[in-house]
Each structure stands twice: as structure tokens, then as C-alpha cells.
Amino acid sequence: MSEYLSKIKSPADVKRLGLIELERLAEEIRERLITGVAKTGGHIGPNLGVVELTLAMHYVFDTPRDSFVFDVSHQSYVHKLLTGRESRFDTIRQPEGLNGFMLRTESEHDSFGAGHAGTALSAALGMAVARDMAGGNEHIVALAGDAAFTNGISFEALNNIAAQTRRMIIVLNDNEWSIDKNVGAIAEYLHKIATSQTYISLHDRATGLVEKIGGKAARHIVRKAEEAAKGIVGRGMIFEEFGLEYYGPIDGHNLPLLIETFRVLKQLDRPVILHAITQKGRGFQPALEKQKKFHGLGPYDPATGETKPTGQKTYSEVFAESLTKLADIDDKVVAITAAMPNGTALDLFRPHHPNRYFDVGIAEEHAVLFAAGMATKGFRPFCAIYSTFLQRAFDQVVHDVALQELPVVFCMDRGGLSGDDGPTHHGLFDISYLRGIPNIVHMDPKDEDELQDMMFTALRHSGPSAIRYPRGIGPGSVVKEKPVALEIGRAEVIHDCKPNSDVAIFSLGGMLPEAERLAAMLRKEGCSAAVINARFAKPLDHECIARYARRCSLVVTFEDHVLAGGFGSAVLESLAEQGIDTPVIRVGWPDQFIEHGKVESLRAKYGLTAEAALQRVRPHLRHAVGA
Ligand SMILES: Cc1ncc(C[n+]2csc(CCOP(=O)(O)OP(=O)(O)O)c2C)c(N)n1
Secondary structure (H helix, E strand, O other): OOOOHHHOOOHHHHHOOOHHHHHHHHHHHHHHHHHHHHHHOEOHHHHHHOHHHHHHHHHHOOOOOOEEEEOOOOOOHHHHHHOOOHHHHHHOOOOOOOOOOOOOOOOOOOOOOOOOOOOHHHHHHHHHHHHHHHOOOOOEEEEEEHHHHHOHHHHHHHHHHHHHOOOOEEEEEEOOEOOOEOOOHHHHHHHHHHOOHHHHHHHHHHHHHHHHHOHHHHHHHHHHHHHHHHHHHOOOOHHHHOOOEEEEEEEOOOHHHHHHHHHHHHHOOOOEEEEEEOOOOOOOHHHHHOOOHHHOEOOOOOOOOOOOOOOOOEHHHHHHHHHHHHHHHOOOEEEEEOOOOOOOOHHHHOOOOHHHEEEOOOOHHHHHHHHHHHHHOOOEEEEEOOHHHHHHHHHHHHHHHHOOOOOOEEEEOOOEOOOOOOOOOOEOOHHHHHHOOOOOEEEOOOOHHHHHHHHHHHHHOOOOEEEEOOOOEOOOOOOOOOOOOOOOOOOEEEEOOOOOEEEEEEEOHHHHHHHHHHHHHHHHOOOOEEEEEOOEEEOOOHHHHHHHHHHEEEEEEEEEEEOOOOHHHHHHHHHHHOOOOOOEEEEEEOOOOOOOOOHHHHHHHOOOOHHHHHHHHHHHOOOOOOO
């Protein structure tokens, strides 16, 4: 039983503690994070890194009056623990439980929801300007990781902040890690600042003095140290050039120093950035040793950090292995990731073709444009970007790739419901947002082997294509040694039917087992059913759709995607165009944001199962028992 943490019902309780008690609370928080996330899975490393920062922020500022805006907000667990959600912490990412990110509907202390990177500075600036316009004096504090500064939006905000507000605090939480090691010029620049020897020694001195003296004198010394330090790094400080006053770097685990510094920053009438150096995974040895793995993971042993071996290969791994094969046979194949070498499994590709692997940082728009540029010179870029993150690069897909018919392949991992991460991460919109774009081929494999074939098909195709595949493992099909090219726009008939049959079931991607189960249930009820693996959401197999819609009295479509504008919608359009009025039942996600939870139970809740489909099909059946 924790002595301090269990008594924290709101940030007001944090403010009542003395420094020594705060240090103890920090220890208890770490313990709670390590043991709690061991059961639920989640972003343990990032949260262990911001324990002191979050504590100091809540000690000095006053949410919900003041607003904290966390970038990505995967590091908001400590904030959740301090804002009345400690007793429900074990439910994080569980069905009906706490969300793994900030959520405005979850708490008045969550001023802004996020899950995608790069949003904190712009959102915080919007709040600051709104406050200024209303004549308010509350504080707006944005906390963003070093990798968030590889994102274009952060720089769009930086370009705008000094012109728009005189008061806003940015905390740069610099642990040198994105999910993988942070990359690029900004990462190197921050590294240079953080490792400047003189800087650090000045800092240590200031820190020591703050601890000894405390109060006003200490603040003066910190400022003096910081001013001197600024001179060392030079006047070209990038943040100063943007009109922000730069403070730091300071030790992001030194609670007294952080508290003193925040107290100083609170007084200032100008936008400031505090550069705090933190350690991802601090206090948990396995997380310190394996930074990448412990950024975010499933349940683990809290003593050793061990996780259960997964066994079967994930779709991401099959993707990476297949891309390696394609790169072996075609030296124009290149792989591009936007800071997700681990999530997309491209880190398996990298050792085989290090010169044809590019991690461009959290910069999806740039990744797509970069791919487009390479494609103009004859390369065949495979952009591995989660379905949800490709939303960022919509215009680049339209304006730069599709319009110029460049052969870029979008490999959309997490296409479909992503489960525990929730609505920020579900990949439920890519058919809708891509299928209206001319020239794009949109594919969705039924299994791992078909994923490889689709990648090969995309490679042989002269224009842009997109392949979506789900999170985690597939049915476990054997992946052929050599891929074969599919005929573009041709569906695969899995179970045929004769004229005058009952139901034609068109399934897209990983929903095929549900479609087959529905067909089996229908057969049991004395009905005939065809099952077709659509393969392509664009171009559709219009001829096949027409043939089976004419043969059967009902069409059913299955997709792991929103119904609005999705595959079923495309089938309806096709039928309307062809003048066929066979009724259609569409199975897919409704027109609302789907909460986090287990995929199976959410599918059951929202009717994406054979059983639910059968209930809807029955009233339409001519020969059904009990129809
Ligand atoms: C647009 C977008 N692309 C990719 C991701 C995946 N992602 C989640 S956290 C993260 C790294 C964040 O690193 P940083 O901001 O430095 O915070 P840290 O985890 O190191 O504390 C990435 C790439 C995302 N959330 N949003």
C-alpha cells in the first residue's frame, strides 16, 4: 500500500507535500507504473521518464484552471495518477477503462486529447491566444518530446508563437529517443546542447545551490548559470531565433530544480521553452536496457521485464520480410518509415539493405513527398505508414503522388481496428480517404501470403498503390517462396454458387473468416451462399459484383473499416451504376469514433460478426428455415 500516492485525489493534494515527501511520492509513482502497466501493457518507458516533470508541473501550476497539453499524450499516465484516476489505473487501456492517452471526456484535467505526434504546440498556442483574447491569466503549458520536434506541425507552431502570444510555456522533454533512437538534424542539435560539458557543470553547480539555498537567491543563481550557458552554445540558438526564451538544459529528474524553474517561468511575460533532459524508462532496468521495446508494449513481468514470446509472425514482420525479398530482386526498391522502424518491422529490413532504408522522423507528409521525389528518378519507394498516420499526408498522396501517377506504394499497417490504443490509432478511414483519388490501387489481403503477392503486384504496377493490413497476427498462412502478381481489380471467388442462390458475401481483407462463418451458418439453415474475397477496394471487380448480385437475392459486404465511404459503399455505387437493385447489407464500423478495447469484443458490440450479420440477413431469405 502506498503511503502518499493513495492519498492523492487531486493536484491540490500534491501541493500539500514537502520536498522529501514529493521524492517519496515519485518513487511510489514509479512502482505503481511498473507494476500496473505490467498487467495492462502500455507506454511504460515514456512515463517513467516524466515522473518528476509531471509532479513539478502539478506542484507549481493549477489544473484544470491552467492547461497542460501533452504531445502524443502517451506520457500522460503520471498526470492521470495525480488527477483523481489512481484507483482506476489498473483499467488503463482495458475495455471500459481509462484511455491510454489524454481524453477530454475522461477528466477536466485533460485539456486536449491526442495520440498523434506534433499537436501540442499548436493546440497550446490556440489556448494561449484564446486566453489572451478573453483577458484571462491562466497558464498554458505544452509538454513535447524531442521527437515531436521532428514533426512539421511543431515548427509551424514555433513560427507562429512569438507573433501571437506573450505568455506560453513549452517543456521540451528530451530523452534522445523517439520510439527508436531519434534521428535527424534537430536530434543532433539537441544532443549537442545536452552534452556540452561546460553546460552540464554549470548546471550541476546551479542545481546544488538551489538544493542548499532554495528561494530567491537560488533562482538568481539558476538564471545566471543559464545566461552563462546560453553564451556557450551561441546566439544562434534555434528557439531564440523563433522568439522563444530558451531555458536549460536542466536535469528533468531534479525535483527541487524543476519546481524552482517552473516558479520562475510562471512569472515571465514572454513565451519560453524549458529544455529538460530526462531518461526514458528511469527506475526500471529492463526499460533502460531496451529503450525501444519498453516505449510501449503488452503485459510483461514486472521483476524481469520479460514478455511472452508471440510465436506466429505478425503482418508487419511478413511485410518486412517480403519487402526484403523484393529489394533482393529489384535494386530500385527502397523502404521509408516515419519514425516507426519497430512498429512497421522495417528494422528487420534495414540490416539487409541499409542503403535503401530511410527513417525520416515523425514526418509523414515529408515521407510521402520524399518518396514521390525518389519515384521521379526511377526508384520504387515502399512507404510503411500506419493507416491512422497516413491521414496526415492526405494532400501529398493526392497532389504529389497520385496526380503525377508516381509508383509509390503505401503500406498501411494497422489498417482496421487497432484495439487497446483506441480511436486515435484505429485505422478505419483509409478506404474512404483514398478511394476517391484517381489512379490509386487499393488492396487488402485476406492473409499473410496474399500480402506478399499484393506487394509484388504493387511493385509491378506503374502507378501508385496502397495496401492495408491489420495489426498483429493473421491466419498464419504459409508465405510462398516466390510471390505472384495478382490481376489488378480481380476478386477471388472462394465459394461459388449457382444462379438463383440466396446470398453473395463479399469480404475485404481480414474479415474473410467471418464471411466464411456466415456462409457456413447460412448453409446450415438451408441457404446457398457464395463467398468472394474482394482483394481490391479500388478498382472494384465490377463484373464479379454484377454476376453474383444477379445470381443471388441478397449481397452482404464485410469490411474492417467505417461503412461511410468504405468498401460496402463502393459495392453499392457499383450496383447502382450497373442498374442492379439486389439489396445489400453492409457489415462494418458505424459512423462514430470507436472506443479502445479488445478487437473481438468491440466487433461483437458493433455487430461485425457472422452472428450479427445472420440476424440482419434472415429477414431477406427466401428459403430460410423460419424466415
Ligand atoms: C503522427 C504520428 N506518427 C507516429 C506516431 C508514433 N509515435 C508515438 S510516440 C512516438 C515517439 C515520441 O517520441 P517523443 O516525442 O520524443 O516522446 P518520448 O516517447 O520519447 O517521451 C512516435 C513516433 C504518432 N503517435 N503520431
